[in-house]
Amino acid sequence: MTDEQEKVPGGAVRVGVLGARGRMGAEVCRAVDGADDLALVAAVDQGDELSAAASAEVVVDFTTPDVVMDNLRWCIDQGVHAVVGTTGFTGQRLEQVRGWLAARPDVGVVIAPNFGIGAVLMMQFAARAARHFESVEIIEQHHPRKLDAPSGTATHTARLVAQARAEAGLGPAPDATKDEVPGARGADIDGVRVHAVRATGLLAHQEVLFGTLGETLTIRHDSYDRVSFMPGVLLAVRAVRQRPGLTVGLDALLD
Ligand SMILES: NC(=O)C1=CN([C@@H]2O[C@H](COP(=O)(O)OP(=O)(O)OC[C@H]3O[C@@H](n4cnc5c(N)ncnc54)[C@H](O)[C@@H]3O)[C@@H](O)[C@H]2O)C=CC1
Numbered sequence: 246m247t248d249e250q251e252k253v254p255g256g257a258v259r260v261g262v263l264g265a266r267g268r269m270g271a272e273v274c275r276a277v278d279g280a281d282d283l284a285l286v287a288a289v290d291q292g293d294e295l296s297a298a299a300s301a302e303v304v305v306d307f308t309t310p311d312v313v314m315d316n317l318r319w320c321i322d323q324g325v326h327a328v329v330g331t332t333g334f335t336g337q338r339l340e341q342v343r344g345w346l347a348a349r350p351d352v353g354v355v356i357a358p359n360f361g362i363g364a365v366l367m368m369q370f371a372a373r374a375a376r377h378f379e380s381v382e383i384i385e386q387h388h389p390r391k392l393d394a395p396s397g398t399a400t401h402t403a404r405l406v407a408q409a410r411a412e413a414g415l416g417p418a419p420d421a422t423k424d425e426v427p428g429a430r431g432a433d434i435d436g437v438r439v440h441a442v443r444a445t446g447l448l449a450h451q452e453v454l455f456g457t458l459g460e461t462l463t464i465r466h467d468s469y470d471r472v473s474f475m476p477g478v479l480l481a482v483r484a485v486r487q488r489p490g491l492t493v494g495l496d497a498l499l500d
């Protein structure tokens with residue numbers, strides 16, 4: 246047993262944080278420190294050895310899309326459960342993670358595009374509304390230091406909406422645009438237009454705008470502070486050891 250493990254109060258889940266000096270990672274370290282049933286045993290950032298997190302039972306990753314897969318591979322190989330908020334998870338990446346987990350069926354991984362409870366509900370409501378409206382567009386707004394566009398949340402929402410539209414037999418949304426400045430109509434994610442706004446003063450916000458004859462429906466969620474993500478992160482940290490395999494999204498944990 247290492248010195249760090251010896252200091253952990255009896256029964257507390259040993260948690261390591263990757264990206265610990267980042268905006269989210271620092272918030273997660275504070276949240277773990279403040280929880281009686283969790284113990285922060287490693288705070289790892291760029292340049293540190295991943296082995297510093299080897300004594301953790303659960304690792305939380307808020308790093309960058311270009312390093313998260315290597316981190317996850319390491320966790321799974323080490324038998325460490327993982328809770329991942331980092332964006333960039335394509336279908337191909339999720340399949341890769343499932344493949345790694347097949348060799349370690351004792352390990353749990355939770356990957357969530359958004360840990361805000363309100364954001365999870367916003368995505369569920371959007372998926373439910375999708376079949377009733379012929380038009381839909383997503384507008385996400387974030388702080389200007391965000392590296393990826395569109396956001397993981399917007400991409401995930403677009404996929405859910407597209408799937409619900411397909412199941413309802415809806416075709417493409419009407420759009421007569423013939424002459425377009427590139428980008429003016431946003432990104433096309435599975436046939437759903439997604440617009441990404443970046444501005445100082447914003448944190449993380451999203452609107453899903455639905456339209457049909459004579460009416461529109463707007464479903465909006467706002468995160469004003471990164472503490473909004475912490476109840477979801479801690480929920481996943483507490484649950485992941487009992488959920489072997491891959492869990493995508495917080496929905497199953499909330500239910
Ligand atoms: N799922 C969710 O609810 C949320 C997800 N995010 C996502 O989380 C990620 C991080 O966001 P922020 O904290 O705002 O970014 P950030 O840039 O503030 O933090 C990233 C941190 O990771 C560190 N890092 C880079 N390479 C590393 C490595 N190999 N090992 C360990 N640490 C490394 C960086 O030095 C930095 O401190 C982004 O992908 C963002 O979209 C952000 C907020 C909520």
Ligand SMILES: O=C(O)C1=N[C@H](C(=O)O)C[C@H](O)C1
Binds near residue numbers: 387396397398448
């Ligand atoms: O980078 C962020 O800040 C956020 N990233 C996640 C995303 O891309 O969806 C979650 C939230 O929107 C904040």
